[in-house]
Amino acid sequence: MTMFEVQDADFETRVRAGFAGQNVMHVFKAEMTKVAPGEVEIQMPFNPELTQQNGFLHAGVVTTILDSACGFAAYSLMPTDAAVLTVEYKVNLVSPAKGDYMIARGRVAKPGRTITVCTGDVFAVADGKEKLVATMLATIMAIRNRADLKN
Amino acid sequence: MTMFEVQDADFETRVRAGFAGQNVMHVFKAEMTKVAPGEVEIQMPFNPELTQQNGFLHAGVVTTILDSACGFAAYSLMPTDAAVLTVEYKVNLVSPAKGDYMIARGRVAKPGRTITVCTGDVFAVADGKEKLVATMLATIMAIRNRADLKN
């Protein structure tokens, strides 16, 4: 795995503050369980209130924690004057999102001054065993000088 | 716009039952406001509890109603013995998801026996004016004979 150099020694504080500011994560009871340079992990419990018609977590819910994991992985490498925005992502859904809890892991594949490419996976954990649920390839952007976005 | 022929005259009942079975739609206070052959519309109010750090709806929340709009648009053209599953989607996020409410519109671009391709858009509505927030290109699959999936 590539090692990334951060531009802000205090990246973890900045990343955790960003995550804490995402209200939807409280509704999903999601927690940020790891922050490293170019790498973020988010966990959330299975929740029958957030399911689709077959009783699995809705693909959009899975995408929510996966997008945050990827976005904050990119953000961890950005300088302090940059806000982070998701330009687009693709998600393949490969098995049902059911189990005890979900782990989303996002990591930077290619950092850049403006555009950062990330990959991420969500695993369902049941009886301590992980199973791949979804995989993402995302384009994240560093934005400067936009009044409506937080650095 | 292409007109599609349905294989099940009672497709609307089936689609609405599927939507009613998605618990997450109740949490999001989303409603299915249109069902036509190969076309579905879902609306949800803006909700500050479902936001990211800048106060916009999280991309994953926007994706949730967009995926359901596309999935049920595909499902409307499927026969009664098929369950519907999202294989994958790509979403471009083009402006902040803020406003009075969101409208997701999904439609079939190419129907198929197994694979259906759909496109969809989410618009933010503020003061009665629509603004494009996100656009999706999705691959939806008809599944037969799987015990854990509802037809």
Next chain:
Amino acid sequence: MTMFEVQDADFETRVRAGFAGQNVMHVFKAEMTKVAPGEVEIQMPFNPELTQQNGFLHAGVVTTILDSACGFAAYSLMPTDAAVLTVEYKVNLVSPAKGDYMIARGRVAKPGRTITVCTGDVFAVADGKEKLVATMLATIMAIRNRADLKN
């Protein structure tokens, strides 16, 4: 269809010069058959030398003309000091790329100063009838001040 305003009245000259500079288009015998603000059409004859194992044009060949159609559609709206670069695209392949010739149509879905989102389709034409072969959702970027890129 949305009408777009150009920033460069002479956009067509610029777009056609860019296309003429793509050597691969000569190998594919592709021609730019339409240039309008935010809209480009490219045609190429079916060519058995560019096929995959079933005798259809390779998906990558189809993607080549589709990417150029989308990229130049975006480029038509850019100012004269910007170079154009494809950040990423997704392509769904919906029917075999065979017939007399192919038409790729790219159009801007959402223009932006830095990021432009485009959609595009390739149709196979046989006996004068068009059939959808592939559909693209692409992210195109305006780049300024990079020595290795042509405006």
Next chain:
Amino acid sequence: MTMFEVQDADFETRVRAGFAGQNVMHVFKAEMTKVAPGEVEIQMPFNPELTQQNGFLHAGVVTTILDSACGFAAYSLMPTDAAVLTVEYKVNLVSPAKGDYMIARGRVAKPGRTITVCTGDVFAVADGKEKLVATMLATIMAIRNRADLKN
């Protein structure tokens, strides 16, 4: 890395025959340099005839070898009665496709009876050093009983 079990002991012969049947690979002077269960590598020399306006290989050319690497990686795990078809792919283009030659590496991320998800990368090699050019996330399908497709 996950190890995959093949369903056809002679998968390499089948994969190499499929690749040999892709005429476009001859035009691109591409070679299949590795075949393993769920993993395929394709190389092609840099070719100024296949470039876009800045003198880099066109994104569609890069996508061509990347799609074949992913498709044949999936095909290596399929049974002998299945033909292989690309449903869709997403490609992020992260640096210019220039150098001495390109290496495309495709691998299976999640095999399935009908749908297989693959990831792949293209690296540009210059002076013996590899640089990431593009990354793909693809959906590949096993097709049975279709007269126009080769198993």
